[in-house]
Amino acid sequence: MKFFIDTANLDEIKEANDLGVLDGVTTNPSLMAKEGITGEVNIIQHYIDICQIVDGPISAEVIATDYEGIVREGEHLASLHKNIVVKVPMIAEGIKAIKYFSSKGIKTNCTLIFSAGQALLAAKAGATYISPFLGRLDDISTNGLDLIAQIRLIYDNYSFETQILAASVRHPMHIINCAEIGSDVATVPLKAIKALLNHPLTTSGLETFLADHAKGNS
Numbered sequence: 001m002k003f004f005i006d007t008a009n010l011d012e013i014k015e016a017n018d019l020g021v022l023d024g025v026t027t028n029p030s031l032m033a034k035e036g037i038t039g040e041v042n043i044i045q046h047y048i049d050i051c052q053i054v055d056g057p058i059s060a061e062v063i064a065t066d067y068e069g070i071v072r073e074g075e076h077l078a079s080l081h082k083n084i085v086v087k088v089p090m091i092a093e094g095i096k097a098i099k100y101f102s103s104k105g106i107k108t109n110c111t112l113i114f115s116a117g118q119a120l121l122a123a124k125a126g127a128t129y130i131s132p133f134l135g136r137l138d139d140i141s142t143n144g145l146d147l148i149a150q151i152r153l154i155y156d157n158y159s160f161e162t163q164i165l166a167a168s169v170r171h172p173m174h175i176i177n178c179a180e181i182g183s184d185v186a187t188v189p190l191k192a193i194k195a196l197l198n199h200p201l202t203t204s205g206l207e208t209f210l211a212d213h214a215k216g217n218s
């Protein structure tokens with residue numbers, strides 16, 4: 001399973017990239033605003049900065065919601081760097097635009113997926129990735145992981161090449177469960193990636209090894 005980091009914070013992106021396990025980055029307008037990145041020029045520059053840190057797919061989200069606007073904005077974003085993936089919302093105009101981008105060889109990430117039917121439509125339109133938001137489903141007492149499993153089954157039934165990019169991942173068990181289901185990618189906050197490192201037996205085991213080494217060499 002590929003790991004993308006879900007943030008627009010450059011320090012966090014660098015830290016995850018330095019760990020050596022990062023495959024890509026996802027952002028969204030809320031994450032950009034959280035970092036204080038506003039205005040088209042700054043937003044564009046920020047995407048370029050991210051592309052210079054991570055050599056992998058970088059999702060850049062369109063703001064337009066009409067077909068012509070999505071196509072115009074998406075083509076501009078895609079022209080910034082070879083690794084840009086145009087993130088398009090799951091709406092009718094978005095599906096039409098994904099079909100267009102697919103015919104032009106522009107990679108897409110269909111975002112705000114909350115049902116298997118939406119995932120099926122996006123795959124038929126030729127989306128490169130789809131982002132089911134599992135944490136936001138959990139937030140409304142619906143099992144987000146069940147949706148990931150349902151989409152996995154449907155995509156495998158028809159050999160769709162669209163990759164499942166599990167999004168709105170909140171904690172390490174979400175990551176493990178996505179890997180068990182066979183999600184292609186999980187996009188994860190830095191905190192959840194780092195949480196995978198920890199186990200109390202690793203900590204105590206290492207302390208003992210180092211203490212025994214020190215005794216034997218004193």
Ligand code: E4P
Nearest residue numbers: 006026027028136167168169
């Ligand atoms: C996906 O690409 C989104 O950026 C993200 O995963 C949403 O996560 P949230 O529900 O924690 O905001």
